[in-house]
Amino acid sequence: MSEKTIPYKIYLEEHEMPRQWYNVRADMKQKPAPLLNPETMQPITLDELSKVFCRELAKQELDDTTAYFDIPEEIWNFYRMYRPAPLVRAYCLEEKLQTPAHIYYKFEGNNTSGSHKLNSAIAQAYYAKKEGLKGVTTETGAGQWGTALSMACSYLDLDCQVYMVKCSYEQKPFRREVMRTYGAQVTPSPSMTTEIGRKINEEFPGTTGSLGCAISEAVEAATSQEGYRYVLGSVLSQVLLHQSIIGLETKAALDKYGVKADMIIGCAGGGSNLGGFVSPFAGEMLRGEADYKLIAVEPSSCPSLTRGKYAYDFCDTGMICPLQKMYTLGSGFIPSSSHSGGLRYHGMSTIVSELYHQGLMEARSVEQTAVFEAAQTFARVEGILPAPESSHAIKVAIDEAMKCKETGESKNIVFCLTGTGYFDMYAYQKFNDGVMGDYIPSDEEICKALAKLPNV
Numbered sequence: 137m138s139e140k141t142i143p144y145k146i147y148l149e150e151h152e153m154p155r156q157w158y159n160v161r162a163d164m165k166q167k168p169a170p171l172l173n174p175e176t177m178q179p180i181t182l183d184e185l186s187k188v189f190c191r192e193l194a195k196q197e198l199d200d201t202t203a204y205f206d207i208p209e210e211i212w213n214f215y216r217m218y219r220p221a222p223l224v225r226a227y228c229l230e231e232k233l234q235t236p237a238h239i240y241y242k243f244e245g246n247n248t249s250g251s252h253k254l255n256s257a258i259a260q261a262y263y264a265k266k267e268g269l270k271g272v273t274t275e276t277g278a279g280q281w282g283t284a285l286s287m288a289c290s291y292l293d294l295d296c297q298v299y300m301v302k303c304s305y306e307q308k309p310f311r312r313e314v315m316r317t318y319g320a321q322v323t324p325s326p327s328m329t330t331e332i333g334r335k336i337n338e339e340f341p342g343t344t345g346s347l348g349c350a351i352s353e354a355v356e357a358a359t360s361q362e363g364y365r366y367v368l369g370s371v372l373s374q375v376l377l378h379q380s381i382i383g384l385e386t387k388a389a390l391d392k393y394g395v396k397a398d399m400i401i402g403c404a405g406g407g408s409n410l411g412g413f414v415s416p417f418a419g420e421m422l423r424g425e426a427d428y429k430l431i432a433v434e435p436s437s438c439p440s441l442t443r444g445k446y447a448y449d450f451c452d453t454g455m456i457c458p459l460q461k462m463y464t465l466g467s468g469f470i471p472s473s474s475h476s477g478g479l480r481y482h483g484m485s486t487i488v489s490e491l492y493h494q495g496l497m498e499a500r501s502v503e504q505t506a507v508f509e510a511a512q513t514f515a516r517v518e519g520i521l522p523a524p525e526s527s528h529a530i531k532v533a534i535d536e537a538m539k540c541k542e543t544g545e546s547k548n549i550v551f552c553l554t555g556t557g558y559f560d561m562y563a564y565q566k567f568n569d570g571v572m573g574d575y576i577p578s579d580e581e582i583c584k585a586l587a588k589l590p591n592v
């Protein structure tokens with residue numbers, strides 16, 4: 137197909153939006169290892185998991201054989217407000233880089249939460265509402281998940297309690313106000329309102345918190361209040377299932393114009409956008425139908441795939457969540473606070489971990505200042521101010537496009553632009569002022585956290 141026939145933005149028609157989510161586990165011969173109950177260290181049962189999560193979501197979490205799940209009509213209708221999301225051909229970036237590569241990005245920042253997180257927030261809130269719950273509790277790091285969940289809860293008239301990692305609570309006061317506008321109750325974590333929060337505050341006075349701490353607080357809040365459940369914005373297999381809409385739409389848009397992707401690139405925090413984005417492509421690889429280069433990009437300050445260990449670990453600092461087998465830096469690993477933005481989680485989705493372990497996916501770690509340079513290059517030509525998280529994918533997409541320039545190959549590079557960075561101006565300011573550093577944890581630091589992995 138000739139160049140010009142591919143529009144700048146490939147939009148699907150509304151009726152072309154997927155009606156089902158895709159569960160890549162169904163096509164994996166070697167499945168991700170089962171979640172373990174932290175009390176018994178045995179594979180967790182549906183009844184046990186339903187004490188923490190809504191039953192329908194617990195079912196999705198444990199199901200590794202059903203390939204497709206129908207998207208309930210109510211959720212599909214909510215998706216229509218901001219989906220299908222465009223797949224953009226980055227003509228201007230290609231021109232700027234003078235690369236023969238063709239670069240495409242799936243833009244997930246077109247809603248108030250500013251990220252892909254709303255795709256799963258609405259699904260999780262929907263199942264909670266359907267189960268007759270009063271409300272949900274959660275944690276948020278950079279704030280996008282808390283915002284997405286508060287949007288979904290206000291739409292469905294559910295109570296929403298958010299534990300926000302203290303350093304972002306302080307750095308991003310406006311994020312907090314967006315959540316409060318949607319009616320959420322926002323508490324900086326670690327707080328004094330939960331037992332685990334008081335314990336963490338006592339043990340680490342003055343700590344600015346971490347996702348692992350905030351998760352523990354939110355789980356405690358859910359299990360100690362009647363009619364509440366805990367919901368999580370990443371890492372879990374149910375979240376990857378909901379996020380498969382990103383990959384399914386991307387694949388449909390590429391197919392519409394007969395474009396075969398060579399490389400699929402996504403940033404990896406807990407692995408939800410990456411997992412959802414690559415799922416349909418990984419499925420084709422697993423079924424032997426096609427081949428792609430799948431690349432996970434993580435920050436060098438929190439390098440779970442590239443420097444972590446594949447082992448059972450706790451998902452939270454308080455060690456009350458189910459254990460999962462994943463690439464991890466240890467649940468006690470607290471990334472340097474000088475690392476801005478998200479992607480600060482110590483572990484990784486079990487699905488992404490297993491795909492990586494099987495060699496279906498590569499991983500790269502990139503340094504913060506290089507990420508912001510890529511963000512700046514992108515912002516100056518493509519008209520979107522990218523989130524720092526998303527910019528990890530931009531960085532590697534640009535690296536790959538520059539390799540094509542050397543070799544003269546015209547590859548199709550597709551990456552996920554997970555969101556916008558308007559609430560990350562504190563980090564952009566540091567970058568613009570030239571005072572942003574690159575923190576890379578030492579081997580000793582990583583070994584110390586890994587030494588505390590549970591004995592399973």
Ligand SMILES: *Cc1c(COP(=O)(O)O)cnc(C)c1O
Pocket residue numbers: 250251252253280281369370371403404405406407408409410478479523525526554555556
């Ligand atoms: C949360 C977030 C991420 C990282 O989370 P994953 O679960 O790894 O996808 C990436 N980009 C943006 C904009 C986010 O809000």
